[in-house]
Amino acid sequence: MPGSDVAGPRPRVVIVGAGFSGLSVAKRLAKAPVDITLIDRENHHPFQPLLYQVATAGLSPADIAWPIRSLVRDQRNTRVLLGAVTGIDSVRKRVVMADRNMACDVLVLATGATHGYFGNDIWAAHAPGPKTIDDATEIRRRLLLAFERAEMSSDARERERLLTIVIVGGVPTGVEMAGAVVELARKALATDFRTIDPQQTHVMLVEAGPRLLASFPEPLSRHAEQALRRVGVDVRLQQAVTHCSATGVTLGDESVAAGTVIWAAGLAASPAAYWLAVAGDHVGRVVVGPDLRPPGMDDVFVIGDTAFALDVAGKPLPGIAPVAKQQGAYVAEAIQARLAGKPAPPPFRYRDRGLLATVGRKTAVIAFGRRQLTGWFAWWVWGIAHSYFLISLRNRLIVMTQWLWSYFSFERGARLITGMVTRPESLE
Amino acid sequence: MPGSDVAGPRPRVVIVGAGFSGLSVAKRLAKAPVDITLIDRENHHPFQPLLYQVATAGLSPADIAWPIRSLVRDQRNTRVLLGAVTGIDSVRKRVVMADRNMACDVLVLATGATHGYFGNDIWAAHAPGPKTIDDATEIRRRLLLAFERAEMSSDARERERLLTIVIVGGVPTGVEMAGAVVELARKALATDFRTIDPQQTHVMLVEAGPRLLASFPEPLSRHAEQALRRVGVDVRLQQAVTHCSATGVTLGDESVAAGTVIWAAGLAASPAAYWLAVAGDHVGRVVVGPDLRPPGMDDVFVIGDTAFALDVAGKPLPGIAPVAKQQGAYVAEAIQARLAGKPAPPPFRYRDRGLLATVGRKTAVIAFGRRQLTGWFAWWVWGIAHSYFLISLRNRLIVMTQWLWSYFSFERGARLITGMVTRPESLE
Numbered sequence: 040m041p042g043s044d045v046a047g048p049r050p051r052v053v054i055v056g057a058g059f060s061g062l063s064v065a066k067r068l069a070k071a072p073v074d075i076t077l078i079d080r081e082n083h084h085p086f087q088p089l090l091y092q093v094a095t096a097g098l099s100p101a102d103i104a105w106p107i108r109s110l111v112r113d114q115r116n117t118r119v120l121l122g123a124v125t126g127i128d129s130v131r132k133r134v135v136m137a138d139r140n141m142a143c144d145v146l147v148l149a150t151g152a153t154h155g156y157f158g159n160d161i162w163a164a165h166a167p168g169p170k171t172i173d174d175a176t177e178i179r180r181r182l183l184l185a186f187e188r189a190e191m192s193s194d195a196r197e198r199e200r201l202l203t204i205v206i207v208g209g210v211p212t213g214v215e216m217a218g219a220v221v222e223l224a225r226k227a228l229a230t231d232f233r234t235i236d237p238q239q240t241h242v243m244l245v246e247a248g249p250r251l252l253a254s255f256p257e258p259l260s261r262h263a264e265q266a267l268r269r270v271g272v273d274v275r276l277q278q279a280v281t282h283c284s285a286t287g288v289t290l291g292d293e294s295v296a297a298g299t300v301i302w303a304a305g306l307a308a309s310p311a312a313y314w315l316a317v318a319g320d321h322v323g324r325v326v327v328g329p330d331l332r333p334p335g336m337d338d339v340f341v342i343g344d345t346a347f348a349l350d351v352a353g354k355p356l357p358g359i360a361p362v363a364k365q366q367g368a369y370v371a372e373a374i375q376a377r378l379a380g381k382p383a384p385p386p387f388r389y390r391d392r393g394l395l396a397t398v399g400r401k402t403a404v405i406a407f408g409r410r411q412l413t414g415w416f417a418w419w420v421w422g423i424a425h426s427y428f429l430i431s432l433r434n435r436l437i438v439m440t441q442w443l444w445s446y447f448s449f450e451r452g453a454r455l456i457t458g459m460v461t462r463p464e465s466l467e
Numbered sequence: 468m469p470g471s472d473v474a475g476p477r478p479r480v481v482i483v484g485a486g487f488s489g490l491s492v493a494k495r496l497a498k499a500p501v502d503i504t505l506i507d508r509e510n511h512h513p514f515q516p517l518l519y520q521v522a523t524a525g526l527s528p529a530d531i532a533w534p535i536r537s538l539v540r541d542q543r544n545t546r547v548l549l550g551a552v553t554g555i556d557s558v559r560k561r562v563v564m565a566d567r568n569m570a571c572d573v574l575v576l577a578t579g580a581t582h583g584y585f586g587n588d589i590w591a592a593h594a595p596g597p598k599t600i601d602d603a604t605e606i607r608r609r610l611l612l613a614f615e616r617a618e619m620s621s622d623a624r625e626r627e628r629l630l631t632i633v634i635v636g637g638v639p640t641g642v643e644m645a646g647a648v649v650e651l652a653r654k655a656l657a658t659d660f661r662t663i664d665p666q667q668t669h670v671m672l673v674e675a676g677p678r679l680l681a682s683f684p685e686p687l688s689r690h691a692e693q694a695l696r697r698v699g700v701d702v703r704l705q706q707a708v709t710h711c712s713a714t715g716v717t718l719g720d721e722s723v724a725a726g727t728v729i730w731a732a733g734l735a736a737s738p739a740a741y742w743l744a745v746a747g748d749h750v751g752r753v754v755v756g757p758d759l760r761p762p763g764m765d766d767v768f769v770i771g772d773t774a775f776a777l778d779v780a781g782k783p784l785p786g787i788a789p790v791a792k793q794q795g796a797y798v799a800e801a802i803q804a805r806l807a808g809k810p811a812p813p814p815f816r817y818r819d820r821g822l823l824a825t826v827g828r829k830t831a832v833i834a835f836g837r838r839q840l841t842g843w844f845a846w847w848v849w850g851i852a853h854s855y856f857l858i859s860l861r862n863r864l865i866v867m868t869q870w871l872w873s874y875f876s877f878e879r880g881a882r883l884i885t886g887m888v889t890r891p892e893s894l895e
Contacts, residue, residue: 081884082611082615082882082883082884083882083883083884099527099528099529099530100527100883101527101882101883102527104883106659106882106883108656108659108660109659109882112658112659113658118661118662119618119659120618120619121612121615121618121619121884122619138619172883183510184549187510187549190547190548190549191548191549191550191566228536230540230541231534231536231537231540231547232536233546234546436868437865437868437869440864440865440868441865454510454511454529454534454537455510455511455528455529455532455534455600456509456510456511456549
């Protein structure tokens, strides 16, 4: 019924967030006798692991993002709402949005997280992180504009600044971004300019900890570091960003003038804990039990990056796509068990799907259980695995065409600076 | 030399605008002993005839746009500047930009035109026209958001308004847009919504003149009109938009509530005539002679949509890509003749390359000399011709893959609403 929020005869499941975890719940409940409402602030589901490719002009946004509606179009028990949740009324079991309240029987919060600026949120303006499609195109715009400005500058120091790119955070996103930026500068842009030489681009990767890829086995960290150093990335370990401005960053005593700063460090959860009025961990994540529910809340599941959960060995679960997807599947199972009057499933147990990160176009690092894989073959495994996970066939075909093309041609096709025109009228 | 604008020993050719005509001049002078500076406000050259496909979510921006630098990267006599020209100093022969003046020996103005609002420029905010990549993604955003809002509205009249799309201008862009919007609503979105039925979308095409495609032979106009009516487009002839607001348009006595208004009418030239302090025609185009120069100006060529030129029969040349490209080639020839001390080439003569417009996914109209072609076969000719003209092989492959895919699947892959996030920091 148009705009109706009246209770139906079937249990109402509201899922907030259509990332990996939220979408996974919805898909797994496709045939369940429930009414699902899937709410997201964006109309599309981005494949986050490849956002760095959009940010570095290798892929177009639409290659790695799908309209949420089209992903659930065939499940008639699901409707999609574009909009922002502003709060939860736990007492009356309602989800609060700007223009409506929505009653629900089961609530799934999968609202994700963004990078964290360690209390310096003002840095976000100077150092965007690739979390959404708009973030990624903004980073692309800044990177490409920096080269354009360097080309036009008559000041050697300013050119040097503009050609310095600082990436903060030695996590997979930071490592992958560093490799891709080098490739963009050294290959795709190599002969495009007359005044500057993109080969002179200074790519710095800053990590506060003692090694890159801290969640990977140590040999893989060393491999990634060496591979990045080999292509010229200035890897800085045990150095923390102490200040960030429009013209660069400060690392303790060292001031680094930079044209582009890209942030891939820290973590700041969505306000889900605040909405639920429950305790959050130090980055604001909702602490959930092995049933993925906050203690004492029967009808609320919190999953994905906005949840803090321990695995069976007592170690925190990492914020990666396989964890999110498996949590989604678990929640769908729990909801169906309850509908069927069956006992709840046993505690959530993460089945390790491995850790992957690519380093430029030559190598990747893969940790799977005790096995470790590096080099050329790992790169192809990474490429094939990511192509496989790209949901739709169309995108898989196009992404693979683009990759093969740019692998052999060193071209990067999506080098567009867009969004420079002021929007004539706000439609918000 | 870094940032140097000092005169070199070779004649300096400055080309303002890297659309079809400006780019054509630069490419044809690739081997000429001149120093070329190609200036554009964007970093990319869009393939304008397919912008409507971006606006209707069929193609991604990068599928039909190329970094200008990469298009001329192999010609070492050419440098590219990203920036806006603000004036021409005709006396001292300098091009004026915000941050520099640039001396030149030969000036080519190819700055294009936009749609015209007949003195009501305020309508532009309510009715964007697809002239740039940013325009096209803005239209895409508005179209897709209108469906999202309709889905969420509980007011039947508001839903009807949001599902009404008015396209103004029976030119090829308007006709093609109408066909593509119908396809988007009736096919790609058909089963994506739960409250609204996209089949109910009301697509109106408004043309002030007595027929669509006025520049085409009359039978083709009739064919296009019938084809559009057959798929449900509400074609309004001899009706003019008398007012335009955020909620719709007025056609004389009739008020049409609309969620999206797309403008494809009128013409407003760039300020080239103002810069040169010469007479413009009624839409501001520089009136040029058969040598494509404004009377009395030896070293200035004006071409493409910003020029008003007559063909040998005394008829105004149309503002289409083949005219622009041939004018570019002519100017390159004229410059080379002068360098070689040869006589100027004979007056510019347009070689008719035909007129093409596609109407939805079933038919197209083609006029080539006295021959006329319509229907299924014309559609394929149109598709192949456009794929052929897409400059790079990469894009040709991807566009053809996307087209074939969406032709057989009715999918439209690029349905992203982007740019909703306020940019944290202006970089302009």
